[in-house]
Amino acid sequence: MDYTLLIIVLLLVGVGLVILYSTSAYNGQVKFHDSFYYLKKQLFATILGLVMMLFVANIDYHVWQKAAVWGYVAAIALSVAVMLFGKEINGSKRWLSLGPFSFQPSEFCKVALIIFLAWLVMRNAKTIGKMKTMLRIMIWILPIVGLVGASNLSTAIIILGIGVVLIFVASPKYAQFIGMAGLGISFMGVFLALESYRLERLAIWRNPEKFEKGYQTLQGLYAIGSGGLFGTGLGNSVQKLGFVPEAQNDMIFSIICEELGLVGASFIVLLFLLLIWRFFLVATHCRDLFGSLIAAGAMAHMMIQVILNIAVVTNTIPNTGITLPFISYGGTSVMFLLIEMGLVLNVSSLVE
Numbered sequence: 001m002d003y004t005l006l007i008i009v010l011l012l013v014g015v016g017l018v019i020l021y022s023t024s025a026y027n028g029q030v031k032f033h034d035s036f037y038y039l040k041k042q043l044f045a046t047i048l049g050l051v052m053m054l055f056v057a058n059i060d061y062h063v064w065q066k067a068a069v070w071g072y073v074a075a076i077a078l079s080v081a082v083m084l085f086g087k088e089i090n091g092s093k094r095w096l097s098l099g100p101f102s103f104q105p106s107e108f109c110k111v112a113l114i115i116f117l118a119w120l121v122m123r124n125a126k127t128i129g130k131m132k133t134m135l136r137i138m139i140w141i142l143p144i145v146g147l148v149g150a151s152n153l154s155t156a157i158i159i160l161g162i163g164v165v166l167i168f169v170a171s172p173k174y175a176q177f178i179g180m181a182g183l184g185i186s187f188m189g190v191f192l193a194l195e196s197y198r199l200e201r202l203a204i205w206r207n208p209e210k211f212e213k214g215y216q217t218l219q220g221l222y223a224i225g226s227g228g229l230f231g232t233g234l235g236n237s238v239q240k241l242g243f244v245p246e247a248q249n250d251m252i253f254s255i256i257c258e259e260l261g262l263v264g265a266s267f268i269v270l271l272f273l274l275l276i277w278r279f280f281l282v283a284t285h286c287r288d289l290f291g292s293l294i295a296a297g298a299m300a301h302m303m304i305q306v307i308l309n310i311a312v313v314t315n316t317i318p319n320t321g322i323t324l325p326f327i328s329y330g331g332t333s334v335m336f337l338l339i340e341m342g343l344v345l346n347v348s349s350l351v352e
Contacts, residue, residue, distance in 0.1 A: 001057060001345045001346070001348050001349040002278060002281075002282060002344075002345060002348035002349075002351075004278060005275070005278040005279075005282070005341075005344065005345060005348060006345060008271060008274050008275045008278060009053075009275070009326075009338075009341050011271060012271050012272075012275065012325075012326040012327070013046055013050070013326055013334075013338075015268070015271070015327070016326040016327035016334075017039065017042065017043060017046065018234075019252065019255075019256060019327055020038060020039060020042055020248055020252070020327065020328075020329055021036070021038075021039040022234055022235045022237070022240075022255075022259065023237070023240055023247050023248045023252050023255045024037075024038035024039065024247070024248035024329060025039075025235075026240055026241050026242070027240075027242075027246070027247065027248060030242075038248055038329050041329075041331055042329055042330075042331060042334065044331070045330075045331030045332070045334050045335050046334050046335075046338070048335055049334050049335035049336075049337070049338030049339065050338055052335065052338060052339050052342065053338040053339060053341050053342035053345070054342065055342065056339055056342030056343055056345075056346065057341075057342040057343075057345040057346045057349075058346070059346060060346065060350075061290070061291055061294060061343060061346045061347050061350075062290065064115050064119075064294075064343070065119050065122075065290060067115070068115050068116045068118075068119035068120075069116065069119075071111075071112035071115055071116055072112055072113070072116040072140070072144075074108070074112065075105070075108060075109040075112040075113065075116075075144055076143060076144060076147065078096070078105035078108060078109070079105060079106070079109060079144060079147035079148055080147060081096060081105070082094065082095070082096060082105055082106075082147075082151065083147065083150060083151070086151070087102060094106060094151050094152050102332075103332055104330070104332040104333070106148050106152050106155040106159075107155075107330075107332045107333050107335075107336040107337075108332075108336060109144055109148055109155075109159060110155070110158065110159060110162065110301055110336065110340075111336050111339060111340050111343075113141070113144060113159055113162060113163065113297075114162060114166075114293075114294060114297030114298065114301065114340070114343075115294065115343075116140070117137070117140075117141070117162070117163055117166045117167075117293070117297065118166065118289075118290050118293035118294050118297060119290065120137055120140060121137065121166060121167065121170045121289070121293055122289050122290045122293065124136075124137065125170065125289055128167070128170050128171050129171055129173045134167055134171065137163075137167055138163065138167070141159070141160065141163040144159055145159055145160050145163075152321075153320060153321075154308070154320035154321050154322040155322075157304075157308070157320065158301065158304050158305055158308070158322070161300060161304040162297055162300045162301050162304070164177075165296065165297070165299075165300035165304075166293055166296060166297050166300065169283075169292075169293065169296045170289070170293065200213070201318040201319060201320075202318055204217070204318070204319065205217075205315065205317070205318035205319065208315065215245075216244065216245050216251060216319070217315050217319060219239055219243045219244045219245075219254075220239075220244055220251045220254035220313050220315075221254070221314075221315060222239060222243075223237065223239035223240075223243075223244060223251075223254040223255055223257060223258040224254050224257040224258065224313070224314065226238070226239070226258055227257040227258040227259065227260070227261045227262070227265075228261050228262070229261050229262050229263060230260075230261040230262075230263055230264075231257070231258060231259045231260040231261030231263070231264055232258060232259055232261075233259060234259050234260065235259065236259060237255050237258045237259045238258075239254065239255065239258055240255050240258075248328065248329040249323060249328055249329055249330070250309065250312065250313075250319075250321050250322060250323055250324075250328060251313055252324055252327055252328050252329075253265070253268075253309060253310055253313045253324055253327075254313050256268060256327075268327070269306075269310075272302065272306045272325075275302060276299055276302055276303050278348075279295050279296070279298050279299035279302065279344060280295075280299055282295040282344060282347055282348045282351060283295035283296040283299060285351040286347055286350070286351050287350055287351065291347040291350065291351075292347075294343055294344065294347050295344050295347050295348075298340050298341070298343065298344045301340070302325060305322060305323070305324075305325055306324065306325060308320065308322045309322045309323065309324045309325075309328075310324075325337055
């Protein structure tokens with residue numbers, strides 16, 4: 001397998017755990033009287049994810065062609081289950097409770113959709129250049145986008161982005177994507193208009209200082225600004241002491257900038273760029289279309305999620321609640337990310 005890719009993944013996981021502890025220790029002590037609370041939960045999910053990554057990395061990726069449709073059906077079923085029986089946390093219904101554990105089905109949907117779309121595009125490879133075929137493939141994406149987007153707009157955007165990138169990679173024609181972009185913008189416009197709070201986010205983004213809900217964005221920007229070139233030092237953040245709400249989640253990059261400065265933040269970004277570059281190499285050198293599309297889907301997922309998270313933290317785009325892969329707190333997220341890495345590692349073992 002691609003050992004460079006494996007090393008980069010392990011580096012991101014290790015760095016992520018260190019940063020997570022630094023960022024979450026205060027909140028853990030205040031809320032649960034245990035500064036290691038978040039680290040222990042994340043470490044458990046990470047170990048489980050690493051075991052599953054190595055397991056998946058040793059299974060021929062062609063096996064997943066047979067499970068592609070069932071994975072898609074399971075993603076739809078789980079998304080419906082969240083709407084009906086989901087557990088509401090911080091005003092969002094995104095989790096299913098399984099005894100003492102909470103499971104976020106939208107993370108499973110990302111991996112399932114990559115496999116399903118790779119299989120679907122491969123079956124329509126000869127006619128992929130036709131607009132009719134592209135629209136037919138996009139129709140399969142919309143049910144998951146709609147179901148997930150009802151409670152989690154940010155993940156719906158990522159899923160839609162993965163689908164568009166996979167079709168773009170496989171298609172020999174580019175002009176028709178202009179029409180698809182128009183349809184996508186129209187869809188997003190309607191989707192935003194359906195809920196007033198989504199339009200409110202646009203107003204907060206433009207003038208965060210005028211809204212109470214702009215507090216998190218402003219505190220994140222204060223953290224970034226106070227970090228300077230080399231930061232205040234690991235563990236020395238002031239903003240994580242209750243000023244940036246839930247600093248271990250979506251806004252963790254702002255604490256990275258504060259504690260590690262521009263140099264440390266650039267190192268994290270460099271690791272993600274190297275990871276995306278390895279995905280690109282695997283996708284371009286794979287022996288068959290199915291493997292190439294799996295690697296391209298993982299590349300799209302990582303690229304979109306990292307860009308959107310950093311853009312939100314720096315207030316370049318409206319706040320959409322997107323986590324930073326491998327670093328933000330979230331057991332389901334890190335587990336399925338590592339399973340996805342296992343898929344790509346197996347594809348890399350069969351490149352030319």
